[in-house]
Amino acid sequence: MRSLSCFATIVTGISLAFASMLPQWASAETATPLLKPHDRLAIVGGTFVERMQSSGQLEGQLQSRRPDWKLTVRNLGWSGDDVHGYARKRFDSPHQGYSRLLADIEVAKPTVVLLAYGFAEASDGDQAIGRFTDGLQRLIHDIKQSNRRVILMTPFPLPGYKTENYQASIAQTRKIVQTVGNKTDSAVVSITWQPNQDETTSDGLVPNDRGYARLANELADALVGGQPQQVEEQLSQQIVRKNELFFHQYRPQNETYLLLFRKHEQGNNAVEIGEFPPLIEAADKKIWAAAAR
Template identity: 80%
Template sequence: MRSLSCFATIVTGISLTGITLIFGSLFPHSASAETTKPLLNPNDRVAIVGGTLVERMQSNGQVEGQLQSRRPDWKLTVRNLGWSGDDVHGYARKRFDSPREGYSRLMADIQVADPTVVLLAYGFAEASDGERAIGRFADGLKRLISDIQQTNRRVILMTPFPLPGFKTENYQESIAQAREIVQTVGKETDSAVISIAWEPSGKEVTADGLVPNEKGYERLANELADALVGGQPHPVQDELSQQIVRKNELFFHRYRPQNETYLLLFRKHEQGNNAVEIGEFPPLIEAADKKIWASAAQ
């Protein structure tokens, strides 16, 4: 089993129902968050899907911690399906096959998480990959939303926001286009959109400026929680944060097991008998969820 340190390093509109939540950098907890009905419901199972930004959420616990702390009686279940470099086409998730197989893996990952609602945070990789990637973004996003909705799951979209470390040509214009695409697709697909208008400062991102740091994720956690569960910001206790990180690690091993080649793929004839251990993770993950709910309620 991978160590926690290894896990941490591996680990990025307007709807038809009128749900648009805009959070400005000057007003991180706007009045709209207090008056708009939360997008989540009690007992929801939430899968957060995206690229590097999402994957790195696993190692600090701020986002889920804020959701659980604000609504401890809701007993939310949160599963992180972030994958570094991922886009709406799932190319980063492919193994030894064609790029299009990465999309099949993306849909399979969502199935493993078994959510009632999927929060999609795409557009970051597309904006950094240039004009061609932006040109394919809308169609890819609509296909992904359609496939998720066909499984009777709700979809919530989060707009991308600029990160200061990206220096690719026309990056600001690409981010603006990606944001507009997310908002437009949200309207076309009747998906709720959380519009994040935050431009992180140098103190809110890692040294390379490519993802938020602990302080940045704390800021992002509050903005997402305003839209998802409402209520007031709540300090995330260290014990709760640590329990969330531990649960995330367990789920990471469940849906991205170490040595997949030997367990599930073309070398499974050598160690495939060990794949039975993957099935031992769900009870551990469920027990970790219960500890999280208990800590959040204290």
């Protein structure tokens, strides 16, 4: 009996030690979800986030797992974007690009912001990685000035990138995200997804629908917990339609004519941008109704 008791003690100790090494959100059934009922989530990042607009999988998982939470999700992805907002600068200086990034977040009116950066930095070389820590810390600081919560998502390697030392660079940016998360008291979702051959686009640079679906489950485990759900096609289509409406609100076509240096020609049409919010809010309600079925 004594030997059995010792064995049980050893097994228990090993189990506890192993559990202590797992991230807080590892168990969707026991961990506290990072989102709360009625949260407004803005997802911010580069190409990975922008392409997510055409997939209803992530929001579909969030809404289906927690239909009573009535979450609001806004996609603020911008191809090639980094924490400095360089890709958003239009005809302006890089400084103005960062101002545009903060302004885009304001348009979404989030209670919590999910930052998915580190992809572009890893592919842009040592100099970009060297600026990543300070840039990420500045962005988190500026977001939190408005009493918004911040969640960081670690970048992950994609097979299409041929940049020299790419794997090592991704490992560096992942480590930076985790370190900055600890330093700024921001939650970190450490992505473990490794794409199969059929889970990326043909160029291997971003996930395809199948890849986004598997990623959606991993992210949803951390964000809302609960059990994985089958995202119905109708719900997915409604989410994609809502994403399109929001895209046209915060990134309208012909901004040069509507808002910038040629607005004297067609600036009167900018009034139509203000007509999008009611349409988007109506789309949110349809999403909530579909998720509750």
